[in-house]
Amino acid sequence: LPQHFSFVAGDRGNWRITNMQAIRGDGLDDAASIDVVTGLDPAAPAATWTLRGFASNVRYATRPEVTMLRAVQAPLAREEARLAALIPIKKTAAWWDMAQDERRRMFEETSRHTAIGLEYLPAVARQLLHSRDLGEPFDFLTWFEFAPEHARAFDDLLRRLRATPEWNFVDRETEIRLTRA
Numbered sequence: 290l291p292q293h294f295s296f297v298a299g300d301r302g303n304w305r306i307t308n309m310q311a312i313r314g315d316g317l318d319d320a321a322s323i324d325v326v327t328g329l330d331p332a333a334p335a336a337t338w339t340l341r342g343f344a345s346n347v348r349y350a351t352r353p354e355v356t357m358l359r360a361v362q363a364p365l366a367r368e369e370a371r372l373a374a375l376i377p378i379k380k381t382a383a384w385w386d387m388a389q390d391e392r393r394r395m396f397e398e399t400s401r402h403t404a405i406g407l408e409y410l411p412a413v414a415r416q417l418l419h420s421r422d423l424g425e426p427f428d429f430l431t432w433f434e435f436a437p438e439h440a441r442a443f444d445d446l447l448r449r450l451r452a453t454p455e456w457n458f459v460d461r462e463t464e465i466r467l468t469r470a
């Protein structure tokens with residue numbers, strides 16, 4: 290069964306926000322912390338905002354890519370991975386108007402998303418959550434955890450991915466950096 294998660298921003302939570310930056314489109318209201326909880330949390334009155342998503346099957350990764358990713362990827366909640374990034378992303382109508390094979394080509398053959406990302410594993414642990422089918426304001430919630438010594442490498446990864454043709458299809462993106470509370 291898909292695993293649902295809610296990111297509840299407010300005064301308290303298991304992750305403290307250190308920086309928020311609207312990369313493209315409207316940002317999100319400032320908050321002190323994010324509580325990452327399992328389940329589809331109803332919008333609590335005390336929350337500044339709540340974003341929801343669910344883990345799903347892969348859409349684009351091929352057999353060799355899945356095998357490579359599994360061979361090197363690190364789990365979430367590693368002791369040393371005290372920093373995290375939550376990056377909600379919404380893609381354009383033009384992206385969603387494409388056929389599956391066209392999206393795959395743009396994602397990997399043209400933009401090398403997986404190939405670039407693989408260079409940063411296992412330092413960066415990742416979790417992709419889908420939101421579009423929940424009618425959420427973003428299509429994806431991307432979550433990353435890493436040790437402070439890999440923060441520079443993570444910045445480098447963001448710079449490289451945002452320079453790819455895939456990112457021409459990003460409508461809205463907000464970057465939220467966190468540290469374990």
Ligand code: HEM
Nearest residue numbers: 346347348349350376378403406407409413415417429431
């Ligand atoms: C840490 C290294 C990374 C690796 C190895 C990686 C790998 C992947 C893979 C394999 C997929 C496709 C999943 C599928 O087949 O459905 C994917 C999707 C995605 N990734 Fe990454 N990624 C990385 C970093 C990032 C970063 C830093 C961001 C955001 C700035 C990001 C944003 C996304 C988004 C939004 C999707 C969904 C794309 C879509 O379905 O249209 N990824 N990633």
